Amino acid sequence: MSTLIGAATADRYVVIGNPIAHSKSPAIHAHFALLTAQQIDYQRLLAPLDGFAQTVLSFRNSGGKGVNVTVPFKLEAFALATQLTPRAQAAGAVNTLKFEGAVILGDNTDGQGLVADIVRNAGVTLQGKRVLLLGAGGAARGALLPLLEQQPAQLVIANRTVARAEELVLLAHQYEPLAGIASVVTSSAFSDVDGEFDIVINATSASLHDDVPPVSSGIFTANTLAYDMMYGAAPTAFLRFAASHEAQIRDGLGMLVEQAAVAFALWRGVLPETAPVLAELRGALLARARSS
């Protein structure tokens, strides 16, 4: 969908990825623009796999104001940025670029989006809670600093390849802005995860293969929030597993909307309301599932 809101002089933004046709970002930002009475022009832009930096720079040179970055370019965006926010530095990846004169500011709003969806939308506080993070790839790393900023009592990172979970723990321990809270972070193999958790976040890509990380069902209680960063018309295999053991479940559609809201705020200086956008996306997802 091509989206133009406001006059021909509207500030221009794009989401860049490969592939990009599926991206919901233009619809989300169009809705934010309406809700905040901002005039923006937000399009999808396909970059060749070997042409990310060139695509970004020619968009900037043509007057573009900012870029959202999606798969597979978040590491290249990190490298291209000339300044990084602390959360982008911690994530090691960038999903939002803002052009400010000669500066290319790189931010990562994914983890903030996750936290906003859990705390604000689901109404579940992270402070003082036992949190289990499944996965140690880019998605898990992006969540690390924003999760720790909420000051959980414990954060266990479990991964199929335990060495990658250990690397994330080391990163948290060595990263200066996390000093004082990082000691709550530990690593584990899936099979060694023990005890009950208040919040379990699936940041693995297992759901793409209808797979479930092999953790014990004993981690769930009726008060556990099981969260999958993936989303779809039906609950993921992980969420079905959690629900069958009484946990409350939530998919990552709210995270998608919230990370976009944080990017919108970085660019436009105003944080949009997200509930109507999330409701619209959920409705469209369910309607498509019913008609297929």
Ligand code: ATR
């Ligand atoms: P992303 O950017 O989505 O995080 P990634 O960096 O490739 O992608 O990381 C994928 C994560 O999902 C990793 O934690 C991976 O585990 P490994 O580090 O052991 O590879 C995890 N993952 C992928 N498929 C999985 C599966 N079927 N079961 C459990 N974990 C899986």
